[in-house]
Amino acid sequence: EPEVTQTPSHQVTQMGQEVILRCVPISNHLYFYWYRQILGQKVEFLVSFYNNEISEKSEIFDDQFSVERPDGSNFTLKIRSTKLEDSAMYFCASSRDSIMNTEAFFGQGTRLTVV
Amino acid sequence: DAKTTQPPSMDCAEGRAANLPCNHSTISGNEYVYWYRQIHSQGPQYIIHGLKNNETNEMASLIITEDRKSSTLILPHATLRDTAVYYCFFTDSWGKFQFGAGTQVVVTP
Numbered sequence: 001e002p003e004v005t006q007t008p009s010h011q012v013t014q015m016g017q018e019v020i021l022r023c024v025p026i027s028n029h030l031y032f033y034w035y036r037q038i039l040g041q042k043v044e045f046l047v048s049f050y051n052n053e054i055s056e057k058s059e060i061f062d063d064q065f066s067v068e069r070p071d072g073s074n075f076t077l078k079i080r081s082t083k084l085e086d087s088a089m090y091f092c093a094s095s096r097d098s099i100m101n102t103e104a105f106f107g108q109g110t111r112l113t114v115v
Numbered sequence: 116d117a118k119t120t121q122p123p124s125m126d127c128a129e130g131r132a133a134n135l136p137c138n139h140s141t142i143s144g145n146e147y148v149y150w151y152r153q154i155h156s157q158g159p160q161y162i163i164h165g166l167k168n169n170e171t172n173e174m175a176s177l178i179i180t181e182d183r184k185s186s187t188l189i190l191p192h193a194t195l196r197d198t199a200v201y202y203c204f205f206t207d208s209w210g211k212f213q214f215g216a217g218t219q220v221v222v223t224p
Contacts (some may be wrong), residue, residue, distance in 0.1 A: 004158075035159075035212075042211075043159060043214035056211055091158050100186075101147055104212070106158030 002026045004107035006092050012113045013082050021077045021094030021110045032075045033066065033093040033104060036060070043091070050098075051073065081115045117123040118142075120201050124219040133190040135218055137203030144204055148179060150188045151214075152199040159202065159214070161165065179221075193222045 005024040013019050025032050034046040048055040049067050054091075066078045078084055089111050095104040120138040126132040139148060163170055163177045164188075170177045176189040190197055200217040216221040 035214075037156075042216060043153070043212075045211045045213065058211070089156060095156075096119060099163075103149075103161035105161065105163065108158050109156070 002105075004092055004094055004105050004108035006090075006110050008110060009108070010111045010113070012115060015084055015114055016081050019079050019082055019112065021079075021084045021090050021092075021112070023075045023077070023094075024073055024105055025075055025092065025094030026096075026105055027073070029094035029096050029105075031095045031098060031104075032067075032069070033095075034077045035089040035093065035106075037091065037109075038085075038088045046077070079112075082112075084114050087112055087114045090112075116124055118213065119205070121201075121203055121213055121215065123216065124221070127190075127193045127220060127222050129195060129222050129224050130192055133193045133197065133220060133222070135188040135190075135201050135203075137188070137221065138185045139203065139205055142183055142205050144183075146187050148177070148183075148203065148205050149212065150175070150177065151212075152197075152200065152201045153217070154196075154199040162201075165199045193220075195222050195224065198222045210215065 007022045032049045037043045045055040045058050047061045064080045068076050089109040090110045091106050093104040093106045097104050118141050147164050147166050149164040151159040153159045163175050165177045179186045202214050202217040
């Protein structure tokens with residue numbers, strides 16, 4: 001069964017450093033998403049991406065965050081200057097069609113720890 | 116914030132059916148009801164979705180009331196591996212799921 005793959009599974013970084021979280025969506029999917037979950041809290045939407053541009057983003061997704069699909073297979077989330085409060089599980093997801101009527105497949109997440 | 120209401124927790128005996136309710140009274144006519152679950156801290160897993168009609172797949176059944184203000188997810192024969200947090204929501208904008216607190220389901224032997 002095809003799956004969304006995320007690397008690394010765990011990333012530790014110093015406050016103020018840049019991090020790039022990587023995702024390989026399912027190959028024939030066209031819509032891509034990032035979500036995050038702070039320990040013990042809800043899963044929160046960050047951003048959706050389609051046709052090489054951001055479709056929608058949440059208030060969390062400020063200028064410190066950016067997304068990119070550099071090569072047609074990877075989908076990355078960059079945090080420019082990490083803060084302690086960025087520590088969370090980050091989930092990538094993809095869907096074949098617009099999420100209004102289709103399932104999204106989530107990866108197993110990257111646990112980001114900012115120290 | 117999430118616009119659905121779910122009980123915070125539910126226990127279910129292994130082998131029995133688990134019926135998980137969800138209220139979504141503000142849903143509009145073209146919005147689908149989705150159910151996902153999250154086992155421990157893994158990525159959310161799709162279960163089922165529907166618009167008006169009841170739906171069934173290999174994992175579960177979804178019963179949507181005629182007025183669409185509520186739905187019930189049915190796990191027909193719960194197993195220990197079904198212990199998870201179950202989320203009900205509907206898409207109110209393109210590309211964004213609003214996960215709430217969900218229902219913590221514990222399946223006991």
